[in-house]
Structure formats: C-alpha cells, structure tokens
Amino acid sequence: MRFRFRGNPVKNTCDNILPLAKLKVGQKGVVAYLQTANRQRLQKIMAMGILPGKTITLLQKFPSYVFQVGLSQFAVDRELAEAIILQDVDRIN
Amino acid sequence: MHGTKDKAAGDFLEISLERIETLLKGDYNISRRAVALLLLQGDDELTSLTTATESPETSVEIAEIAARTKAHYQEPLAYLIALRRQEEVNRIVKETVEYRPGTKLPLRERLSRIMTNPVTGTPLLFLILYFGLYKFVGGFGAGTLVDFLEIDLFEKIVNPFVERTFALLIPWPVFRDLFAGDYGIITLGIRYAVALILPIVTTFFLVFAVIEDTGYLPRLALLIDRIFKKIGLTGRAVIPIVLGLGCGTMATMVTRTLPTKRERVIATLLLALAVPCSAQMGVILGLLAGSPKALLVWAVVVITIFILVGYFASMIIPGDEPSFYMEIPPLRLPNLNNIFTKTYARVKWYFVEILPMFILASVLIWFGQLSGLFRLLTKVLEHPVRWIGLPDNTAVAFLFGFFRRDYGAAGLYDLKKAGLLSGNQLVVACITLTLFLPCVAQFLMNVKERGWKTGLAISIFVLFFSFSAGYFVSQVLGLLGVYL
Structure with missing residues (x-):
C-alpha cells in the first residue's frame, strides 16, 4: 500500500516535482505532499513540522541530508528525504 | 485550534x-x-x-x-x-513576527557547516577526541590528578594512617584486613573510588557537558549516521555511545532514548563489549602511554570489533531498519553554570552509585579470599588467561574486573608497575579487559533494561568473545613477530 497525502493548496502540480533527496545543495522547493509506505516515517516527518506549503532549502546531502525549514534545521537519512516531495523547485528564490 | x-x-x-x-x-x-x-x-x-x-x-x-x-x-x-x-x-x-534575514552567513552557521562537512568535520572530531579525551581526561585527569591523589594523598598520608590506626584498634588480622589490608575497604575500595575513578570521571563529564552544551552532538550524529546504519543503529545512538566512554552503566540507561527495541539491544551489546568507560580508558591510556604503537594496536582492535560485532548483530537481530531524523539546534557558547550543574549532578549520581559498589567489592574480595572461594575462581580463570599468553597473576585483575571494570584495569596497573608484563602481554591484557564482562553495575543495568534473557545472553557472549579476541590478537602478534 502506498500513501500519497496531498496538501490543500497545491497549484501547478506538474511543475518540477522532485523528492528532497534529488535536490542540489542550495536549491529550494515547496512541500507538495509526503509519500511513504511507512506510517512511522510519515509521523516523523510531520513531527518536524514538514507539511504541504512549507518552503525547504537543502543545505547538505552527504553524509546526511540537512535542510532548513522556517527557522529550524533538520538532518534526515535518505529514506526520509525520498518521502518529502517538493514542487516549484528552482522557481522560487 | x-x-x-x-x-x-x-x-x-x-x-x-x-x-x-x-x-x-x-x-x-x-x-x-x-x-x-x-x-x-x-x-x-x-x-x-x-x-x-x-x-x-x-x-x-x-x-x-x-x-x-x-x-x-x-x-x-x-x-x-x-x-x-x-x-x-x-x-x-x-x-x-517580523523577520529580516541577513545577507551574510553568520559565524555560527559557518562553524556549523565546518562541523557537518565530512572533509572538515572528521579531522575536527579527531581533534576534539585528542584534546578532550586523550589530553584532558587521559593526561590531566588520569595522569596529573590521579598521581596527586594516589601518591601524595593516599600512599603518603591516608594509607599509613589507616594501617596504624587499625593496627591499634583491631587486634585480629583477619578483621583488620577488611579495612586496611591490601584489599581493604579504605586502603583499596575507597582509594580506587576517590583517587582513581573520581578524577577521571569528573574530567570526562566536564568535557561531555561542554560538548553537549555547544550543540555539537546532533552534528556528530548526522556526520556518523551512515556508519551507524551499518551496525543497525542511527546517528541518534551517538549520545549513549559517547556517554558510554564516560560510564557504561549510565549509558545503558540512556539507551532508552533509542526508538526501537532492536537499536536498544544492539547499543546495549556494544556498550557491554567494545565501549571502554572513562575509568577503564584512563587506566588503559596510562598503561599503554609509554608505547604509542601499543596504544594504536589496542585502538584499532577495539574499533574493528565494535564495527564487526555491530554489523553481525544488525544482521542477526530481527526488526525494521531504523530511520534517522534529528533537529540541528543552533551552535551556542557553552554556559558555565549549565556545565557545572550537569557535571556536578552526574558525578554525584556516579559517586553515590559507585562508592557502595566499591565497598561491596572490597568486602566480597575479603570474604572470597578468607573462604578460599577466590583462590578457586582465580584458578579457574588462570586457564583462559594462560591461553591468551598472560602470566597467571593477571587472573586476579580479571576477576576483580567483574566487580568494576576499572577495578580490574587498575589491578593491571599494579602488575605493570611490578614489571610483570611484556609489551605484547600488556596490549592483549588491555584488549581482553576492555572487552571483558562489564562491571557488576552495568550487568545489573543490562538485566534491568533488557530483561533476564537478553541481559544474561549479552554477558555470556561478552565473556567468551573477550578471551577469544585476546587469544586471536596474541597469536597474530606472535605470528607476525611483532614485539610492542
């Protein structure tokens, strides 16, 4: 089973949709939805306040994914970074 | 809402x-x-x-x-x-809220990037380990402070005074030995606790509090997550593991913070086997200080075992692969007040927990020697000890090692001072003792946190593994013709 949770305000869904893990360091995107077959992972992502509409900046990819969301920074592993799907990558600066 | x-x-x-x-x-x-x-x-x-x-x-x-x-x-x-x-x-x-971000990266952010970039972060980690653990805990704590307390305080003042007083107070040598003999409560138990363990543990907790307060630990966690995934843990486990370099018993309790049972079992096993506590490390650093090559062999063997055992444990122990996520708080200048409060609380906890254990160990040793039970157990232990190429009297150090790991390491210290061990023997003894059964307190904590079955299984595994590893190292050193 695969959960695909769409957030409310999603415009232009076909533009530059990418998982966080595929971004380049320094790129930004807006969270479109969270995609994971694992409920615990979903819970963890939500606990970090990562929800549709939030802007995320990728700061580092190796050895872990580090990103900025709001005024906070988080580190996650690849599995979690794959589950965070962003849109409008590159469009916003 | x-x-x-x-x-x-x-x-x-x-x-x-x-x-x-x-x-x-x-x-x-x-x-x-x-x-x-x-x-x-x-x-x-x-x-x-x-x-x-x-x-x-x-x-x-x-x-x-x-x-x-x-x-x-x-x-x-x-x-x-x-x-x-x-x-x-x-x-x-x-x-x-009105928020105006600056255009330039602030200093703390640049520092943070240096810590989390593997190219700059790895050397930095070694610098922190070198100055924080080796120089400060090993050199100042286990060297300068221990020498002062051990020699100037106990050997020169306290022990002779206690010997004299008890010679007058208690005419029966059997009971006198309980307090003042070679293994007496005051001359051995309290001496080890105050002169040997207290300075080492205090300096470790001081360094740990500084590192904790700056916000370095989450950065270390993200740096090390990939490696820890290979051993079934996540970056989150650096906190109990690093704390284990201070006190394995306390660290085993802290494994509660790990989210899955699988991670908790693996962390407990590694803490029992391959993470030497500060007291032990202090003594081992002191024992091997004269020979950097011996110290290197010890470190490489212990780290290799840590990774290999973790790797196989993660293969064998069932459960889901853990996922890693952690907030990275901003770096902060450590607050002196925080550091002293934390260090004080931890040292106090440790001391309250450890002192009765040392006194109990002294009493048990006294009873064991009086009843002949120890002679029997020492005789039994002499076989595996001989097997790994060590002189018979190191068996005593191993036996005492169970009452307190550091206690055993301290026993080796006396043997080295007496010139009874060669370089190779010293390394093998240090490796085996590092891996050997955790102290009574950590054993009890294993059972308490993991339950009888797992706690006991871990201890039995550690017992056999430590001597096998010692045997292996002594054979390899012999075969290669290495004399340290």
Whole structure:
C-alpha cells in the first residue's frame, strides 16, 4: 500500500516535482505532499513540522541530508528525504 | 485550534470535535477540546482513560463519531489535524513576527557547516577526541590528578594512617584486613573510588557537558549516521555511545532514548563489549602511554570489533531498519553554570552509585579470599588467561574486573608497575579487559533494561568473545613477530 497525502493548496502540480533527496545543495522547493509506505516515517516527518506549503532549502546531502525549514534545521537519512516531495523547485528564490 | 473554529464551521472534523466535547463529562486536567483532538487521533492512553471514566454508552458514541470522522477523510486524521494546526501557527506568526534575514552567513552557521562537512568535520572530531579525551581526561585527569591523589594523598598520608590506626584498634588480622589490608575497604575500595575513578570521571563529564552544551552532538550524529546504519543503529545512538566512554552503566540507561527495541539491544551489546568507560580508558591510556604503537594496536582492535560485532548483530537481530531524523539546534557558547550543574549532578549520581559498589567489592574480595572461594575462581580463570599468553597473576585483575571494570584495569596497573608484563602481554591484557564482562553495575543495568534473557545472553557472549579476541590478537602478534 502506498500513501500519497496531498496538501490543500497545491497549484501547478506538474511543475518540477522532485523528492528532497534529488535536490542540489542550495536549491529550494515547496512541500507538495509526503509519500511513504511507512506510517512511522510519515509521523516523523510531520513531527518536524514538514507539511504541504512549507518552503525547504537543502543545505547538505552527504553524509546526511540537512535542510532548513522556517527557522529550524533538520538532518534526515535518505529514506526520509525520498518521502518529502517538493514542487516549484528552482522557481522560487 | 480555536482560531480555525469560525472558518471551519460546518466542517466535518470540527463538528465531530464539538460533539465529542459535549459528550465528555470527566475531568482530565486538560481542556475537553484537547481530549477530543487526541481521541480523534487514536491516542491509546487517552482512549483507555476516557473508556474508564465515561459511561459505557458515551464511550461507544465517541468511538462511533471517531470511526465516522476517520471514514470521511482519505488522509489520516493526525495528518489533517497537523495541517490545520500549521495553518493556525502560520496565521499567528504572520501577525506577530517580523523577520529580516541577513545577507551574510553568520559565524555560527559557518562553524556549523565546518562541523557537518565530512572533509572538515572528521579531522575536527579527531581533534576534539585528542584534546578532550586523550589530553584532558587521559593526561590531566588520569595522569596529573590521579598521581596527586594516589601518591601524595593516599600512599603518603591516608594509607599509613589507616594501617596504624587499625593496627591499634583491631587486634585480629583477619578483621583488620577488611579495612586496611591490601584489599581493604579504605586502603583499596575507597582509594580506587576517590583517587582513581573520581578524577577521571569528573574530567570526562566536564568535557561531555561542554560538548553537549555547544550543540555539537546532533552534528556528530548526522556526520556518523551512515556508519551507524551499518551496525543497525542511527546517528541518534551517538549520545549513549559517547556517554558510554564516560560510564557504561549510565549509558545503558540512556539507551532508552533509542526508538526501537532492536537499536536498544544492539547499543546495549556494544556498550557491554567494545565501549571502554572513562575509568577503564584512563587506566588503559596510562598503561599503554609509554608505547604509542601499543596504544594504536589496542585502538584499532577495539574499533574493528565494535564495527564487526555491530554489523553481525544488525544482521542477526530481527526488526525494521531504523530511520534517522534529528533537529540541528543552533551552535551556542557553552554556559558555565549549565556545565557545572550537569557535571556536578552526574558525578554525584556516579559517586553515590559507585562508592557502595566499591565497598561491596572490597568486602566480597575479603570474604572470597578468607573462604578460599577466590583462590578457586582465580584458578579457574588462570586457564583462559594462560591461553591468551598472560602470566597467571593477571587472573586476579580479571576477576576483580567483574566487580568494576576499572577495578580490574587498575589491578593491571599494579602488575605493570611490578614489571610483570611484556609489551605484547600488556596490549592483549588491555584488549581482553576492555572487552571483558562489564562491571557488576552495568550487568545489573543490562538485566534491568533488557530483561533476564537478553541481559544474561549479552554477558555470556561478552565473556567468551573477550578471551577469544585476546587469544586471536596474541597469536597474530606472535605470528607476525611483532614485539610492542
């Protein structure tokens, strides 16, 4: 089973949709939805306040994914970074 | 969520919430709305609490409302509620907070990047380990301070005084030995606790508090996560593991913070086997200080065993692969007050826990020697000790090692001073003793945290593994013709 949770305000869904893990360091995107077959992972992502509409900046990819969301920074592993799907990558600066 | 009320009037979730609120009659110390929100999100604890408090009819009705609400939406309710909460937070923040980001990266941010970039972060980690652990804990704590307390205080003043006093007080040598002999409560137990362990542990906890207070640990966690994944753990486990370099017993308790049982078992095993505590490390650093090559062999063997055993444990122990996520708080200058409070609390905990253990160990050793039980156990242990190429009298150090790991290491110290061990023997003894059974306190903590079966299984494994590894190293050193 695969959960695909769409957030409310999603415009232009076909533009530059990418998982966080595929971004380049320094790129930004807006969270479109969270995609994971694992409920615990979903819970963890939500606990970090990562929800549709939030802007995320990728700061580092190796050895872990580090990103900025709001005024906070988080580190996650690849599995979690794959589950965070962003849109409008590159469009916003 | 009050703010979303008007906007969401007529909304299914909102109506369900209000209906549950009016149904609730009990007092829960939190608002009815909070209770209703938790019930809708399927909180187990609160569900059983309301079922016990409310009438059966009400409970059934609430359950029905929750089920209907759940069925109404495609997404899990917890997710929807989080979204609404986020909207509300955004609304408040927008009205109240003005934020102007600077154009340049602040210094703390640049420092943070240096710490988390593997190219610069790895050398930095070694610098911290070198100055923090080797120089400060090993050199100053286990060297300068221990020498002062051990020689100037105990050997010159306390021990002769105690010997004289008890010679006058107790005419029977058997009971005199309990307090003042070679293994007496004061001359050995309290001496080891105060002169050897206290300075080492205090300096370690001081360094740990500084590192903890700066916010370095989460950065170390993200740096090391990939490696720790290979041994079935995540970056999160650096906290108990690094703490284990201070006190394995305390660290085993801290494994509670790991999210899955699998991670807790692996961390407990590694703490019992391949993570030397500060007291032990202090003595081992002291023992091998004269020979950097010997120290290198010890470190390489122990680290290799840490990784290999973790790797195989993660293959064998069932359970899901853990996932890693951690907030990276901003770097901060450590606060002196925090550091002293934390160090004081930890040293106090340690001392309260350790001192009775040392006294008990002294009494047990005294009893064991009096009854001949120790001679028997020492004789038994002499076989594996001989097997790994060590002189018979190191068996005593191993036996005492169980009462306190550092106690055993300290026993080796006496043997080295007497010139009874060659370089190779010293390394093999140090490796075996590092891996050997954790002290009584850590053993009890293993059983307490992991249960009898797992706790005991870990201890038996560690017992056999330590001597096998010692045997292996002594053979390899012999075959290669290495003399350290």
